[in-house]
Amino acid sequence: MQTLLSTPLGTALRLHRFFNQAFKLRKEHPEAAVLRYAISMTSSRRVPRDQWDLYLSLLLKTSVVDSSCISDVCRVIVTYFRRGYPVPEKIVSEFIESTILRNAPLQNHSEILWSLLLARDLKVKISHESEIYLAEISSSFCAIVALHLRKLGLTSKNFFPKLWRDTQNSDGLYSDLWLLAYEARVRNWIPGNVNYIKNDTYFKILEKSKVRFYREDARIPSFSSKQAKKQLNRGLTTEFLTYGQAPFTAPVADAE
Numbered sequence: 001m002q003t004l005l006s007t008p009l010g011t012a013l014r015l016h017r018f019f020n021q022a023f024k025l026r027k028e029h030p031e032a033a034v035l036r037y038a039i040s041m042t043s044s045r046r047v048p049r050d051q052w053d054l055y056l057s058l059l060l061k062t063s064v065v066d067s068s069c070i071s072d073v074c075r076v077i078v079t080y081f082r083r084g085y086p087v088p089e090k091i092v093s094e095f096i097e098s099t100i101l102r103n104a105p106l107q108n109h110s111e112i113l114w115s116l117l118l119a120r121d122l123k124v125k126i127s128h129e130s131e132i133y134l135a136e137i138s139s140s141f142c143a144i145v146a147l148h149l150r151k152l153g154l155t156s157k158n159f160f161p162k163l164w165r166d167t168q169n170s171d172g173l174y175s176d177l178w179l180l181a182y183e184a185r186v187r188n189w190i191p192g193n194v195n196y197i198k199n200d201t202y203f204k205i206l207e208k209s210k211v212r213f214y215r216e217d218a219r220i221p222s223f224s225s226k227q228a229k230k231q232l233n234r235g236l237t238t239e240f241l242t243y244g245q246a247p248f249t250a251p252v253a254d255a256e
Helices: 002-006 011-028 034-043 049-065 067-082 089-106 109-122 128-134 140-151 178-186 203-208 225-232
Strands: none
Touching: 011 034, 011 049, 034 049, 034 067, 049 067, 049 089, 067 089, 067 109, 089 109, 089 128, 109 140, 140 178, 178 203
């Protein structure tokens, strides 16, 4: 990878070859976070605008190949979005849908959660097919964000999955989905019995104290150059720390 990055090639070609080499190394070393390392290398430099479409497609591919990359991918995407780079809604919508459809049957909540957070921050609507798969997700975190998307008009108006509605009672407060039972009720995000929290000895204290576990104004944090460089220096063997510099010259300014 160091040789590829040091050759006098055009940025696009160097970028493409860099990620191709990263995908190859990932196959050879599946136990190492090669693709996350590659993302950190590239995110420590600003991508020229004329190469952004290519970089975006390569980022999305890394998440498909290695789902552990999705948090870094989402952070890089929103970082460039906030700097005014165009993020095609169709491409991101397809990525979010494929992530949900691929991971929902396996109950891979982390991947689904990040895709929902990306939809929230980029104001991307959730497809009907994705809603069908989301309806079977047994995760308070995913459910709460999905219900927030409904509030924002990013899902269908009647998106109240039965699995989630069934938590809206006193028993739900002591189930695996207790966070959903509490949070959705105090926010009135699911129609139902409005008294079960007030009638509970413990949870009514939380409600009275206006305790909330989810912030509607929260956003995916931007990826700064300092964070990228810090990530480069941990979690990988010395072998993977000798591949050289990212294929860009202009440093990314740290997010404010």
